[in-house]
Amino acid sequence: MNSQDLQSNATLKDVAAAAGVSLATVDRVINGRPGVSDKTTRKVNDAIERLNFHPLAAAAELARSRPCRFAVLLPRGDNRFMADIADNIRAQAAWFRARRIAVEIIETNVFDADTLAAELAALTGRFEGAAVVALDHPRIRAAIDDLVESGMAVVTLVSDVPSSRRAHYVGIDNIAAGRTAGSLIGRFLGGRSGRVGVVTGSAALRDHAERLFGFGQVIAEEHPGLSLLPPVEGRDDPQQNRALVARLLADAPDLVALYNTGEGAAGIGAALADAGAARRILCVGHELTPDSRRLLLDGTFAALVVQDPGHEARSMARVLRALVSGRPILPAQEQIRVEVILRDNLP
Amino acid sequence: MNSQDLQSNATLKDVAAAAGVSLATVDRVINGRPGVSDKTTRKVNDAIERLNFHPLAAAAELARSRPCRFAVLLPRGDNRFMADIADNIRAQAAWFRARRIAVEIIETNVFDADTLAAELAALTGRFEGAAVVALDHPRIRAAIDDLVESGMAVVTLVSDVPSSRRAHYVGIDNIAAGRTAGSLIGRFLGGRSGRVGVVTGSAALRDHAERLFGFGQVIAEEHPGLSLLPPVEGRDDPQQNRALVARLLADAPDLVALYNTGEGAAGIGAALADAGAARRILCVGHELTPDSRRLLLDGTFAALVVQDPGHEARSMARVLRALVSGRPILPAQEQIRVEVILRDNLP
DNA sequence: AATTTTTTGAGTTGCGCACATCAAAATCTT
């Protein structure tokens, strides 16, 4: 029937009184400060349990009030998804300000390891936490480890560097995302056979590479009638994608589907329209942008596999804050899901 | 390059000094208390703007500290999805306690309008807010309106009562969910034609009815080769579903797909297995439960259209709290998404 | 028994705001 009416609302003072000790001693026990005998510690913990004491979040926060300066390193350029993340961060400005969190968005050339490593090194001392969209590269790994060593809370964003000592990864499982795209294409084709073209941003990006891997897995395992053409790299640029897809269409007459691991959907849509092949070639891509939304609505793309940039922006802030103030993270809340968007469940 | 380094950290006192007025006056302006001339109000607002002042959330919360007793009315019974919501609420117990939020979960017979209306009426005075999984029925609407009238913050959960004066609906767009299921079935069938069976919990539930509506829309509009059999009602009970599906399979030899608008997937799986028709008949259902997860993994179900009960539990709490303390709601964060789960992106 | 070390008490201060109250000043009425 009920759930937790035992709403005690006991305060530290009550605990001190119940344990027969002073406030200072309770404080020592709770915050793990030294100089309390085992016996007294037990007495205090008993009282805490008995009174069902839990520190009031607002009061603790007010009293502690550590500085929270966070840096967010995003790729420079006209990547729409990254711009969405930045926008979502800015949209939370009020939330940040009310908690005295200062977020600085730093745009940089993420693709160049030296530049990124230097940018990371420059954060030391200026920030308590950092979120990085990072290349998976030994130099970057080292730079991240240095930051962690210096006491900074570091999380990776969107694309992970699993071998580093980053405290957390805010993003989706990209292998699962690739697999999902593969299953959608395979099942939407309903057993038809033919060739599948793959357009990717860059094989050097871990997230793209992982998607490709997952995609290939599913096609090979579950849809033997389909064969993958070698991936073409368009650097997420619509112009390049357009040219690449035009060539694909010309070279492979039995092309039945296209998978785009990254951005630049507009280029693909344009090439298909040019060839009069839109809606005949099944297309699946990633991320919701104005372009991909349009192409989903007009039927050029059958589905999009996406991650929620708003959720990622919020999750990043929550995780960094928890790390800085030494509080627990709720894993369920911070898991970013691989979402499938059809025309019908477009948010 | 940057974003908001203008981290002012100005306090109320600073604003008072800058505006050349007293703390009391600033307080009157900020909290909309009466008795301040237009001229002074302007001076204060100017100072606030100039100093980029924003009240510190923790301090405001600590000082305000209103009681927050919330009731959550869930259907009694062995509905797994509702149990998930309850579990997610309990899992947040620590979060609630730290904010002095007392949540009482009340299980009741949601299907009986009189019982539910009485239960709702009984909340008056005992709670500051309530979340209700409600039947869309005139008596319920009236009961909700009475609660709102009495000053309680009321939100609907999972199934909406749009005509009522509830402040917010925490749940998905069920028409979109039904459409999504329809599109998945239509596209996965890849142009094949035949009959589609529909198993529903109860036509009296608004969420089920809306899903059915959306589903029918898409099939009729976009997949003319498919025709819907009349929906059968199994009350979300696996046993009943098993019997109903067994009969469907016997009666309609050209059955190509099954859509389950509610729970009881296990019964459908069992009937299909009995008939040796699993994986031959395309199945799509809703909500992720241990049963549906198993059936998704073994291929009996091709996809699930779900809503995240954890997100809903958290959203409910955030929304009610914001309503009670008169703070703004972030719509983007509170929108519950219609998610598609395949075997590959199972969380 | 004298000394050192460990443990505990008592208290203060500050965090930034909400919400009072009462009196003083300014403005408006008649």
Add this chain to the structure above:
DNA sequence: AAGATTTTGATGTGCGCAACTCAAAAAATT
């Protein structure tokens, strides 16, 4: 000009905890 009214100031209290200091008491050591 006297009174009524509106506007502002001054001041305080409380919210619950963190993080200190300094001294006193208890326990362990020599």
